[in-house]
Amino acid sequence: MIRQAIIAAGGMGTRFGEFTKEMPKGFIEIDGIAMVERSVRKLIANGVEEIIIGTGHCFAWYDELAKRYPCIRTVRNDNYANTSSMGTVAVCAPYIKGDFFLLESDLIYDAVGLKVLANDPRSNVILASGPTHSEDEVYLECNGDKIITRSTKDKASVKQHAGELVGISKLSKACLDEMMAFYTADASRIKMDYENVLASVSSANGGHSDIFVRKIEYYAWAEVDNKAMLDRAITQIWPRIAENESLWNVRREVLLNPGPSTTTDSVKYAQVCADICPRELEFGNLMEWCGIELTRFVADPSKYTTVMFGGSGTAADEAMVSSCVPPDGKLLVVDNGSYGARMAKIASVYHINMDVFKSSPYEPIDINALENQIKSGHYTTLAIVYHETTTGLLNPLEIICPMAKKYGLVTICDAVSAYGGMPMDLEALGIDFASSTSNKHLQGMAGIGFIVCKNEELLKQKDWPMRNYYLNIYDQYQYFLKTKQTRFTPPVQTFYALRQAIIETKQETIEKRFERYTSCWKILVDGITQMGLDMLVKAEHQSHFITAILIPKSPQYDFNQMHDLARSHGFTIYPGKLGNINTFRIANMGDIRPEEMARFIPVLRDYMHSIGQC
Ligand SMILES: *Cc1c(COP(=O)(O)O)cnc(C)c1O
Numbered sequence: 001m002i003r004q005a006i007i008a009a010g011g012m013g014t015r016f017g018e019f020t021k022e023m024p025k026g027f028i029e030i031d032g033i034a035m036v037e038r039s040v041r042k043l044i045a046n047g048v049e050e051i052i053i054g055t056g057h058c059f060a061w062y063d064e065l066a067k068r069y070p071c072i073r074t075v076r077n078d079n080y081a082n083t084s085s086m087g088t089v090a091v092c093a094p095y096i097k098g099d100f101f102l103l104e105s106d107l108i109y110d111a112v113g114l115k116v117l118a119n120d121p122r123s124n125v126i127l128a129s130g131p132t133h134s135e136d137e138v139y140l141e142c143n144g145d146k147i148i149t150r151s152t153k154d155k156a157s158v159k160q161h162a163g164e165l166v167g168i169s170k171l172s173k174a175c176l177d178e179m180m181a182f183y184t185a186d187a188s189r190i191k192m193d194y195e196n197v198l199a200s201v202s203s204a205n206g207g208h209s210d211i212f213v214r215k216i217e218y219y220a221w222a223e224v225d226n227k228a229m230l231d232r233a234i235t236q237i238w239p240r241i242a243e244n245e246s247l248w249n250v251r252r253e254v255l256l257n258p259g260p261s262t263t264t265d266s267v268k269y270a271q272v273c274a275d276i277c278p279r280e281l282e283f284g285n286l287m288e289w290c291g292i293e294l295t296r297f298v299a300d301p302s303k304y305t306t307v308m309f310g311g312s313g314t315a316a317d318e319a320m321v322s323s324c325v326p327p328d329g330k331l332l333v334v335d336n337g338s339y340g341a342r343m344a345k346i347a348s349v350y351h352i353n354m355d356v357f358k359s360s361p362y363e364p365i366d367i368n369a370l371e372n373q374i375k376s377g378h379y380t381t382l383a384i385v386y387h388e389t390t391t392g393l394l395n396p397l398e399i400i401c402p403m404a405k406k407y408g409l410v411t412i413c414d415a416v417s418a419y420g421g422m423p424m425d426l427e428a429l430g431i432d433f434a435s436s437t438s439n440k441h442l443q444g445m446a447g448i449g450f451i452v453c454k455n456e457e458l459l460k461q462k463d464w465p466m467r468n469y470y471l472n473i474y475d476q477y478q479y480f481l482k483t484k485q486t487r488f489t490p491p492v493q494t495f496y497a498l499r500q501a502i503i504e505t506k507q508e509t510i511e512k513r514f515e516r517y518t519s520c521w522k523i524l525v526d527g528i529t530q531m532g533l534d535m536l537v538k539a540e541h542q543s544h545f546i547t548a549i550l551i552p553k554s555p556q557y558d559f560n561q562m563h564d565l566a567r568s569h570g571f572t573i574y575p576g577k578l579g580n581i582n583t584f585r586i587a588n589m590g591d592i593r594p595e596e597m598a599r600f601i602p603v604l605r606d607y608m609h610s611i612g613q614c
Contacts, residue, residue: 322467
C-alpha cells in the first residue's frame with residue numbers, strides 16, 4: 001500500500017517565459033483545474049494519505065493549495081535556483097516513511113498509471129510510455145532485465161531503449177536513502193535531476209537499488225514545459241485522459257435514504273484489492289490505523305479507543321448495550337424514536353434491568369423531567385440516541401450527558417447517524433461510549449460497526465461476565481490489543497473501503513461535510529416549502545441530515561408512485577417510520593452534492609404537481 005507521495009515542484013518553469021514568472025508551472029490550468037491540483041486529487045483517490053510537495057519558485061501558491069488539502073505538507077527548497085529536481089526531492093526525503101510515489105508537478109496523466117505502479121510487485125519502478133513525439137522526450141535506457149541504466153534526451157545514443165520517462169515513479173524508502181547518500185556525497189552533484197540520481201544508484205550501474213521500468217505503450221500523459229506542449233496537452237492528451245477515466249465511472253445513484261449512503265467511486269474501487277489473510281500484520285496495521293483515525297475524529301486517541309466489529313450499526317448498538325451495563329447495574333433508555341426504542345428492545349432481550357424514559361419523537365426532550373427521572377432511579381447507565389433518524393430530531397446531548405455524569409451515570413450513545421456528519425468532541429459532551437458505522441456519514445461501505453470508548457470506562461469491563469460472545473466490547477478490545485487481529489473474520493474489503501473513506505473524510509473535514517449537508521438541506525427545505533409541504537420537526541431542532549415531511553393531503557398521494565418516479569431519475573427516497581404520523585423522509589447523508597439536491601427538487605415538484613399539491 002502506497003501511503004505517501006512526493007511532488008517535486010521547485011522548478012522555475014523558465015521555458016514558459018513571462019507566463020510562469022509569477023506562478024509555478026503546476027498551476028497552469030487544463031479544463032479548469034490546475035495540473036498539480038488534479039494530480040493531488042488522483043493521488044487521494046488512489047489511497048495516498050500524505051502528499052509532500054517540495055516547493056521553491058513561487059512557493060506561496062503551494063502553501064495556499066495546502067490550506068485546501070489537509071493531506072498536503074509543503075517543504076521549501078530554499079536553494080531551488082541552484083539545484084534541480086533532486087534538490088527538491090532531497091528536502092522532502094526526511095518525511096518519507098515507506099514506499100511512495102514520486103511525481104513531477106507539471107504533468108497531466110491517466111490515473112491508471114498510479115494503479116499500474118501500485119500493483120507492480122517490484123519496489124522501485126519508473127513509469128515509461130511509448131513514443132509521444134512531444135519534442136522534449138527523456139529516454140530511459142536499460143540492460144536486458146530492465147534495470148534502468150541511464151536517462152537522456154539523446155535518443156540516438158540509447159542502446160536499449162525502455163521508453164520515455166513520464167515523471168511518475170514508485171520508490172522504496174531504501175532506494176530514497178541511497179539516492180540521498182549519493183546526492184549529498186559530492187557537492188558537484190548539486191544540480192542533478194532525480195532521474196539521473198536514480199540511474200546512478202541503480203544496480204545496473206553498481207548501486208544497490210534494483211530499479212525497473214514499467215512501460216505502458218499508449219499511455220495518455222503530457223508534460224507541460226512550454227506553450228507548444230501546453231497546446232498539445234489541451235487539444236490532444238486531455239480529451240484522451242478524460243475519456244479513459246470516464247470508463248471507470250460507476251453509474252451514479254443518489255441515495256436520499258438514511259443509509260447506506262451514497263459513496264464516491266474511489267471508495268467503491270478501494271474494495272477491489274488483493275486477497276489478504278486478515279491475520280497478516282499488514283492488515284492488522286490497516287485496522288489499527290482505521291481505529292485510531294475513527295477515534296481522532298471525535299476524541300483524543302490517548303483517552304478513547306475504537307472497538308470495531310463486522311456488522312451494521314445495530315451490531316455496534318447491540319455490542320454497546322449488552323457490554324456497557326454493569327452486571328448489577330440499571331439502565332435508563334431515552335426513547336424518542338425508533339432507534340431509542342431499538343436500544344430498549346436490545347436491553348430487554350438481554351434481560352438488563354432497565355427503565356424507559358419516553359419523549360415525543362418530534363419535540364425536544366423535557367430536560368427537567370429527565371433529570372428528575374435520573375435522580376430517582378439508582379441508574380448506573382444512560383442510553384440515548386444523538387440524532388433520531390426517525391424524524392431528524394437532534395437531541396441536545398451537550399446538556400443531557402453532562403447532566404447524567406453529574407449523577408454518576410455512564411453514558412452510552414447511539415451516534416450512528418451523527419458521527420462524521422457534524423463536529424463532536426466526546427469528552428466535552430460527556431459521552432463515554434458512542435456507536436457508529438462505516439457507512440452513513442463516513443461514506444464507506446456498510447459492514448463495520450464500531451464503538452468509540454472512553455478507556456477509563458472500557459477497562460472497568462475487564463472482569464464483568466459476558467452477556468454475549470461475538471459482540472462483547474472488552475473481549476474484542478483486549479484481543480486486538482494483544483494480536484492486532486479481530487477474534488473472528490473481519491470484512492476485509494470493507495476495511496479497505498473504510499480506509500479510503502477516512503482519507504476522504506479527513507480531506508473534506510467534518511466541519512465542511514456538515515456545511516455541505518446543510519447546503520443540501522436548505523435547498524430541500526426551500527423546495528418543499530414552496531410546494532406547500534410541512535416538516536414534522538421544527539427547523540431549529542433538526543439535524544440537517546434527514547427531513548421528515550408530512551405527506552400531502554391529496555387522496556391521490558402514493559409513496560410508491562413517488563418513489564418510482566424519483567428512482568427513474570436516479571434518486572432513491574424512503575418512507576416515513578413513525579406509528580400514526582404519516583411522513584416521507586428525504587435524507588442528505590453521504591456523498592451528495594448540493595447541485596444533485598437541486599436536481600431532485602423539480603422531480604419532487606413534478607410529482608406533487610401531478611397529484612394537485614402544487
Ligand atoms: C442507521 C441507524 C442505526 C443502525 O442501522 P443499521 O441498519 O443497523 O446500520 C442505528 N441507529 C441510528 C440512529 C441510525 O440512524
